[in-house]
Amino acid sequence: MSKITSQSQDFSQWYLDIVKVAELADYSKVKGCMVIKPYGYAIWENIQRELDSRIKAADVKNVYFPLLIPESFLQREKEHVEGFMPECAVVTHGGGKKLTENLVIRPTSETIMYDTFSDWIKSYRDLPLKINQWANIVRWEMRTRPFLRTTEFLWQEGHTAHKDKAGADEEAHRALKMYEDFDRDFLALPVLTGRKSDKEKFAGALYTLSTEALAKDGKAIQAGTSHNLGMTFAESFNINYQDENGALQKVWQTSWGVSTRLIGTLIVVHGDEKGLRLPPKVAPTQVVIVPIYKTDGEERETVLKAARQIASDLKRFRVLIDERDTYTPGFKFTEWEVKGVPLRIEIGPRDLAKNSCILARRDTSEKTSLEISELFTAVPKLLDQIQENMYEQALKFREEMTSEIGTYEDFKKILEEKGGFLVTGWCGKETCEQKIQEETKATIRVIKEENTKCKCVYCGEKSSHKVYFARAY
Ligand SMILES: [Zn+2]
Structure with missing residues (x-):
C-alpha cells in the first residue's frame, strides 16, 4: 500500500493521498474532472439516500431537466450571467453543424427551470411549487482538487416558488436547517450557519445562507448553500400568477444545494494521520471482520465459519468479511483503517477457543476483547458512540479554533x-x-x-x- 503523507507536514498532499489510497477517486484524462470509484460512490449514494428522504419529507418532488441550456436563457438575468458565464462550457456544434444558438452545459439550473416555471405557474393555486433535481454540473475551474473543487460534480438543487417574501424566507431557512441537521446527525459535521455578505452571495440572489465546516488545517469549507432569490428571476422569466383577487403578481423564489464536495468535507474534517475516518451512518462498510488463520488446514474453515456466523448475527448493519487469502491480517488492518471503517472485529483460533473476539474502534484506536455472544448488543451501542464521539471531536476542534x-x-x-x-x-x-x-x-x-x-x-x-x-x- 502507498504511504500517506503526514497531515502536519503537508495537508494538501495528505488529502490527495487519502483520495488515492482509500480508493475514493481517480484523475481522468480531462483536466479537472474525476472518476469516482466504487468506494467513493458508495459514500455518495448513502448521502443521496438519506438527504433525498429528508427533501421528500418537506414535500419537495424530484424532477429532471436538460443538461443543455440555450445561451440566451443565461443572458436574461444580468447578475446571474456575469457570475456564471466566465466558467461555462459552451456547445457550439451539434451533428457536425454549427448551431444557430450556442448551448451552455448547466452550471446550475435556475434559467432552464424558470423558463418552464412560467408555463407551470398560472394561479395562486399552483403555489408553492417545490422541486429538486439530482444531477451533474459543469463549471470551468482553473484550480481543481478531487471532491473539493472539480470541473464536473454531482449535486442536488432544490428550486421553489412562493406567493410572497415570507414564503421564500421560510423555505430558504428550512433548507438551511435541513442541511445543518443532516450534517450533524448523519455526517457528524458541526457547521456554522448564517447569511453571506453581499460580496459572497449567489449571483442573482437577494441573500445567500450557508453552512460552513472547519477543516483540520484551520480552513473553512462551504458545505451547502440556500438562496432567497427574491423576484429577480420572476422578472427575467415572467413567472406571474393570479392572486385570490384576480390581480397579476410575481412569484418569490429560492434555490438550495449540496454537492459531492460533502465527501471532501468529510475527509478534511474527520481524517487523521492513519487515513479516512467515516461516521458509521455514512460509511459504506460499518463493520469489517478480519479472520486470522493459517491458510493451510482446518483452522481456516473453523475461523471463517465463526466469522460468517458473526456477520449473519449483525446483518442489519453493513458488514464485510475480508476473506482474501492473498493479504496478511496486518495489511488488512491498515487498509480498512485508511478507508475509515468505524469498527473492526478480529477473530483467530485463540479468540475462538475462548468464544471471544477483538473489537477495534477507528475513531479512538481503542481495542477491547469481548465475548462473541455480546457482539449483538455491543456493536449497535459502539456505532452510536463512534458517531457521537466524532461529532464531539470535530465540535471541540472548531471551538478551540x-x-x-x-x-x-x-x-x-x-x-x-x-x-x-x-x-x-x-x-x-x-x-x-x-x-x-x-x-x-x-x-x-x-x-x-x-x-x-x-x-x-x-x-x-x-x-x-x-x-x-x-x-x-
Ligand atoms: Zn470597516
Whole structure:
C-alpha cells in the first residue's frame, strides 16, 4: 500500500493521498474532472439516500431537466450571467453543424427551470411549487482538487416558488436547517450557519445562507448553500400568477444545494494521520471482520465459519468479511483503517477457543476483547458512540479554533499562526471586506449577529455586524 503523507507536514498532499489510497477517486484524462470509484460512490449514494428522504419529507418532488441550456436563457438575468458565464462550457456544434444558438452545459439550473416555471405557474393555486433535481454540473475551474473543487460534480438543487417574501424566507431557512441537521446527525459535521455578505452571495440572489465546516488545517469549507432569490428571476422569466383577487403578481423564489464536495468535507474534517475516518451512518462498510488463520488446514474453515456466523448475527448493519487469502491480517488492518471503517472485529483460533473476539474502534484506536455472544448488543451501542464521539471531536476542534478578535494586528497574527474562525466586527462596507481579503486571503464566511455593538476590525468605525472570517477552500 502507498504511504500517506503526514497531515502536519503537508495537508494538501495528505488529502490527495487519502483520495488515492482509500480508493475514493481517480484523475481522468480531462483536466479537472474525476472518476469516482466504487468506494467513493458508495459514500455518495448513502448521502443521496438519506438527504433525498429528508427533501421528500418537506414535500419537495424530484424532477429532471436538460443538461443543455440555450445561451440566451443565461443572458436574461444580468447578475446571474456575469457570475456564471466566465466558467461555462459552451456547445457550439451539434451533428457536425454549427448551431444557430450556442448551448451552455448547466452550471446550475435556475434559467432552464424558470423558463418552464412560467408555463407551470398560472394561479395562486399552483403555489408553492417545490422541486429538486439530482444531477451533474459543469463549471470551468482553473484550480481543481478531487471532491473539493472539480470541473464536473454531482449535486442536488432544490428550486421553489412562493406567493410572497415570507414564503421564500421560510423555505430558504428550512433548507438551511435541513442541511445543518443532516450534517450533524448523519455526517457528524458541526457547521456554522448564517447569511453571506453581499460580496459572497449567489449571483442573482437577494441573500445567500450557508453552512460552513472547519477543516483540520484551520480552513473553512462551504458545505451547502440556500438562496432567497427574491423576484429577480420572476422578472427575467415572467413567472406571474393570479392572486385570490384576480390581480397579476410575481412569484418569490429560492434555490438550495449540496454537492459531492460533502465527501471532501468529510475527509478534511474527520481524517487523521492513519487515513479516512467515516461516521458509521455514512460509511459504506460499518463493520469489517478480519479472520486470522493459517491458510493451510482446518483452522481456516473453523475461523471463517465463526466469522460468517458473526456477520449473519449483525446483518442489519453493513458488514464485510475480508476473506482474501492473498493479504496478511496486518495489511488488512491498515487498509480498512485508511478507508475509515468505524469498527473492526478480529477473530483467530485463540479468540475462538475462548468464544471471544477483538473489537477495534477507528475513531479512538481503542481495542477491547469481548465475548462473541455480546457482539449483538455491543456493536449497535459502539456505532452510536463512534458517531457521537466524532461529532464531539470535530465540535471541540472548531471551538478551540474560534478566536474573538479586537484589532487588525491580532487578526493577521492569529490567522497566520493558528487559522480557524476569527469572530470580529465589520462595518458592513464592501471596501473593508475587499481590503481584508486582499491583505490576508480571509473572507467573511457567515454573518454571526446583525444587531450588536462593535467596531470594524479594519476601519475602526462603529458597526453592528459580528462576522466569522476565515481562509477557505
Ligand atoms: Zn470597516
